[in-house]
Amino acid sequence: MSYMEHKGAAPSSVRVQIITVSDTRTLETDKSGMLISELLADNNHQISERIVIKDDQETIKNTVQQGVANREVDAILLNGGTGxxxxxxxxxxxxSMLEKELTGFGELFRMLSFTEDIGSPAMLSRAVGGVLENTAIFALPGSSGAVKLGMSRLILPELPHVVREINK
Structure with missing residues (x-):
């Protein structure tokens, strides 16, 4: 099956949990989480939940585990805490949680950040993506610019395809 056939067989809508990792933001001040939500909605995806949590290892782990266990979540998109x-x-x-890491996601994100956005500070980004059980997980930096770049150039074009591959 060709790449285009794979993409053609992907779901038209993906159910996504959005997690903003921040010690200072609230749902009302979370511009990056709002941007992710808007971009997903504009592309006919469903937001299962949008939350803001503290930058704390146990909180992040427990929240992601709850999302993975939720049958209404196909993908989890995090922003913040990647510096x-x-x-x-x-x-x-x-x-540490991923069963399969999509190393290309972080590599491409940093490359795009370097060439199209911020230059050498891109090396400070630790964007990461992969799979845990049957859930796609992507973690982006918390800036709105990083979210826009990662969503528009990497996540949105491939999210349905990734979900299809995980579940076939």
Whole structure:
């Protein structure tokens, strides 16, 4: 089956949980989570839940595990906590949970960030994606620019295809 046939057999709508990892944002001030929600809706995907949680390893792990266990969630999109400060632990948690890492996601995100957006600071990004059980998981930096880039260039074009591949 060709790549285009695979994409053609993908679901037209994916159910997504959006998790913003932040010690300072609330649902009302979470611009990046709102942007993810809008972009998903514009592409006919369903938002199962949008929440803001603290940048804490156990909180992130437990929240992701709950999302994976929820039959109404096909994919989990996180934003925030992917930098290199001491409080940034999203990468460590997600990377340790994944059964299959999509190494190309982080590589391509950093390449696009470098060439199209921010230049050399792209090396500080620890965007990560992969699969846990039957759930696609992608973690992006928390800035709106990073979310827009990652969603428009990587996640939205492939999300239905990824979900199809996980569930076939």
């Amino acid at each position: 290199i400060s001491k409080r940034d632990v999203t990468y460590e948690v997600i990377e």
